[in-house]
Amino acid sequence: MTKRELERIVQKASCRVFGWEDASNESHRQVLAEIIRTTHTSDTLILCEPSLTRSTTRPPDIVIVCPLRGIAVVEVKGFDLGAITSIDPGGGFVLHYEGGARGRNPFHQVRNAMFDIKDAAQRVHAGTLNIPFRYFVAMPRIKRVVWTAKWRESAPTPEQLIFQEDLSRLSPALLQAGMKRLEAIGRETWPAADLSAIQCAFGDTSVLFPIPEERPQRRVRETTLGEMFDEGAEVYKVLSDEQQKLSAQFWERGPRIVRGVAGSGKTIVLANNLARRIHRLERQPELFEERKDNLSFLVVCFNRTLVPFVEKKIETAYRQRTGASLPDGAVRVMAFNRLMWHLAEKGIWRYQKVFEKGKNDRDRAIQYLADLDYVKQNDTSTFDAFAYDAIYCDEGQDFLEEEFTLLSQLLRRNQTEPSLFVFYDDAQNLYGRARPNWQSLGLNVVGQRSHIMTECFRNTRQIVEVAFNVLYGTFAEHKSKVPSRAFGDVSTLVDKGLITEQDGYKKVHFAQRSGGRPIATAVPTENAENIHILNRLRWLIDEQEVRPEDILILGFRKERIEQLAVFLRSERNSGLPEIHVAFKEKDEILGQRHRLTMSTVASAKGYDAYCVLLVSACEFKTDVDSRATFYVACTRAIEYLEVTTYGQPDGLFAEFQHAIDQV
Incomplete structure (x- = not known):
């Protein structure tokens, strides 16, 4: 299902459709198109990724608002069966990404979104909401028979789970169920006041469909790092x-x-x-x-x-x-x-x-x-x-x-x-x-x-915890030389229970989001490190479909970054995109579309990226200022962090390796 095909379906729709342009992947468009095709009531409103006026959670993929059907909230998951490594009876899936296994529970996600909508509508409603609310998880790339064959007796098949062959039946089934309930209570439609409260909860169109971030929609394979980063971008832009x-x-x-x-x-x-x-x-x-x-x-x-x-x-x-x-x-x-x-x-x-x-x-x-x-x-x-x-x-x-x-x-x-x-x-x-x-x-x-x-919403717990233990010298050879009081806010974090210690290792509780472990890579020489970085960039961009602007390459010294930039640019057949060296163009923003960004840590402070490659860790000293710089470098990474070095893997790099083993 292409964007153009969806547009043609919207143009012929009997119902009203808003925000269909925000359907950012093929699976989302497929489910949306099937709902539109099978909805023939002109007073039905179908919303794509609508935001509430007061929201701290990611908007659901699709919301149906209908005086006959009621309210239906749909979350679309486009992964195929092979991406799911395990399931639990509560509807949780463990998915395999290149960055590591990642747990998801789409039922919790869509149910929370439904209650958020209901609560927001109730706040502006003078009485009690009577209109029914329902939620569904749609998996358009998986057939029911294949699902049950793989998981057998343990296969969760609640009525809220919609498979590929169920898509065309969802809207008609909602209509039938809604009319049956209306008939039972002697009504022809659900109250207009209820429908009005729902619309008020979403607000006007400027709130409902805010100006999107500069991330154009694209097709991307499920369970790649690129897909993970694109999905994370939707969550990342919502205020805590x-x-x-x-x-x-x-x-x-x-x-x-x-x-x-x-x-x-x-x-x-x-x-x-x-x-x-x-x-x-x-x-x-x-x-x-x-x-x-x-x-x-x-x-x-x-x-x-x-x-x-x-x-x-x-x-x-x-x-x-x-x-x-x-x-x-x-x-x-x-x-x-x-x-x-x-x-x-x-x-x-x-x-x-x-x-x-x-x-x-x-x-x-x-x-x-x-x-x-x-x-x-x-x-x-x-x-x-x-x-x-x-x-x-x-x-x-x-x-x-x-x-x-x-x-x-x-x-x-x-x-x-x-x-x-x-x-x-x-x-x-x-x-x-x-x-x-x-x-x-x-x-x-x-x-x-x-x-x-006190809440880190940018980094995964694994990234910030590893970086924190390097900052405080948990695995330093001479711990007495690391004055922990140089960073005075730690006492506040300890008092609030946001940091605890276990055998000297500091466990972080102020970063709730979980992810894969950071990666540490040591190679013999600086030239070998250049080649390794080139290969990682090819892998990230070509195989993992990561946007170039989501990658940030950091180093301690300007000279090292300049040398690496010269090497990457000299590889004319590498297929790499244009490179932006931050400290050469100081008045330009980092993370520009279609460009790789390279920078010293100092020049990148305040910025972040979904993927950070920190090169030549051997150039960091082990004093307090260098630890702070290393910490800043690591915490630029939102989801994926790899630190490389050449020569003997010692100093902060060795401490980084030890911390990874503990996280």
């Missing part, structure tokens, strides 16, 4: 409860600190909270008109390559909230050094080169503060023209205490407390910065002004 709560808070005055584990979505919260604030100000005409020319929000990060990523997050968050583009000039996103240059051009201070001889970062910050104080005292009009209403600081662990002081002094003079909002994770402290003393900075961040994000 924790992210929704922080995104919705009003931060008008005073500082805020948001601490969070890697992968908890700190940047997403930043983008959503700022987009919400700008939209709220736009809806207050008298305030916005009064100050629209100088209302100014700043987002600052330490890493220049992170700027386009943060800009895109804010623009997307605003568009999803309003359906419109972000107003020009409403917010500026700049790297810290670029901000210093920008304000030097405006006459705030004299620019100081980052590598100016005899000065370190602390010296520069102190000098900037002295220059700024002079301008504030003697040229208030210049300062006021370029001061900010609020500053959002992403990846705050990269900043010195003096730099936070400097940022707080860039806020408007009429603020009794600085509106400085800092997002950080000291486990990702690449530059060895000491944790600031917020009180000495004049930042009151106690109580409700301090938030801790």
Whole structure:
């Protein structure tokens, strides 16, 4: 079933169909087409992947809304029988992927989706919902007779399980059952108020069918890594409860600190909270008109390559909230050094080169503060023209205490407390910065002004747990040289039961999603590593159908990444796509469509990818800063992580191997 064939069926449909373009694979389109073909009532509504207005779960594949049939929620699973290695009586399947076995229970998934819809409708309904709700799991590539032959007596065949030969009978059977129930209670149709509540639960079309991520639909084989990543992308774009709560808070005055584990979505919260604030100000005409020319929000990060990523997050968050583009000039996103240059051009201070001889970062910050104080005292009009209403600081662990002081002094003079909002994770402290003393900075961040994000939604438990044990030197030769207190948030995680220890090994409980083990590969020489990486890329792209933009190749040193890029580009017959070297094009976003991304760990901080290949682990030292860098590299991987080295497999690579054996 192609997309074009489905389009022709939709054009001839007797019922109303919305969102059919989102049917992203052949199996989904096949089930949708069969339901449309066999539904001949014009007042029936068929929705494809509809999102609720308040949702923290992935939308179901198909929802049927009908005044005769009631509500039917359908989840489509396109794997064939050979992909299922085992089953359990509760409807759980264990599937074989190249990344390892993965358990799924589609019945739990679709049942939860059905209850989410029912609960959302009940919230807007004045009375009690009478319309019936049902759920189904459709497996269009498996026939019932083959299913029962393989599993015999243990084969689960509940009435909610729809096989290939059942597809054409589903809609007529729902119609017959619905009319029978209506006749029994003396009604002709289900209440209009119930149907209206269902539609209200889904919201308007801008919420029902949000602008899709830049992942075009494609055909891909089931149980490949490419299929796993595509399916994961649908789940990944839905906000968690924790992210929704922080995104919705009003931060008008005073500082805020948001601490969070890697992968908890700190940047997403930043983008959503700022987009919400700008939209709220736009809806207050008298305030916005009064100050629209100088209302100014700043987002600052330490890493220049992170700027386009943060800009895109804010623009997307605003568009999803309003359906419109972000107003020009409403917010500026700049790297810290670029901000210093920008304000030097405006006459705030004299620019100081980052590598100016005899000065370190602390010296520069102190000098900037002295220059700024002079301008504030003697040229208030210049300062006021370029001061900010609020500053959002992403990846705050990269900043010195003096730099936070400097940022707080860039806020408007009429603020009794600085509106400085800092997002950080000291486990990702690449530059060895000491944790600031917020009180000495004049930042009151106690109580409700301090938030801790404790759920890692990005990485699998296996990835983050292995990386965490390398970070803390669980298998280090000289453990006394690993000062665990360098990463102060661990005590908080231990207190909350999110980390436990078993024989010295740290088990992680803040990452709920499970996946395959990371892979460690050692080869004799650097050239052998080049060839290995080339072969892995061919395997990932050609055999596993992984999109190039889902692959991120990381290294510790620029020189090593440049050498590897030259080698990969020299293989003209390799069939590899175009390569983007991040630190060569600092103002371009990473993960561009149809391009492989190569980067140092420092340049990729803040980004992520479904598949990460970390090369030349032998170049990492075993000190605290290198451990933090290794941890950041590993936690860029959402689903698949492979670390390679050449020569003797020792140091952090050996610790990584030991951790894999324990996970």
